[in-house]
Amino acid sequence: MKIITISGVDGSGKSTQIELLKEYLESQNKRVFYFHAIEFGLANKLARFKHSYCLLCKIKSPSATKSVTRANWLQIQLRKIFLIIDIWRFDKLVKKLNKENFDYLLSDRYFYDSIINIKYLSETTWTPSVQVKKPDVSFFLDMNPEQIMQRERKPDQGLEYLQKKTALFKAKIVEWNMKIIDANQSKEELFNTIKNILAL
Secondary structure: EEEEEOOOOOOHHHHHHHHHHHHHHOOOOOEEEEEEEEHHOOOHHHHHHHHHHHHHHHHHHHOOOOOOOOOOHHHHHHHHHHHHHHHHHHHHHHHHHOOOOOOOEEEEEEHHHHHHHHHHHHHHOOOOOOOOOOOOOOEEEOOHHHHHOOOOOOOOOOOOHHHHHHHHHOOOOOOOOOEEEEEEOOOHHHHHHHHHHOOO
């Protein structure tokens, strides 16, 4: 099973390209598993459970949640612990999918994105104590943050956030062996570029 990941800052088109790729591969009769590192995350599952069953939590926080741009020391440590657990859970998932003869796992965001989030929040050069499974192909959608903020549905974190996250990603491109793709082009052109790199 091949693991293909698409990373990038919010609004760069990750979800759109993963969906296009999933539809294309399934049209070629391939078995495809969709993976989203944030949705898969144990912390996210616990937060959803808490919001569903805690009446006080529903009163205190509105249903529409804003993106996290700040965190205290304890929150950052918990993110690190949950990420390590999620990496272990992911390894088990990959083994299961291989046994079930899936052809592809497509990841909208990946643990790389989670690591970048922690780096941004903690302002440190933290690296997980466990090895993140290397994807077969990892893409980074490189889009101008200024252009993202001009969109009708722009991220709520703001321009400075996008600029800092972009710089953090670019500092890890070589280490993570990511293929940089100019995401300032149309979604069709972008998808054709991804298909060509994957030789589909």
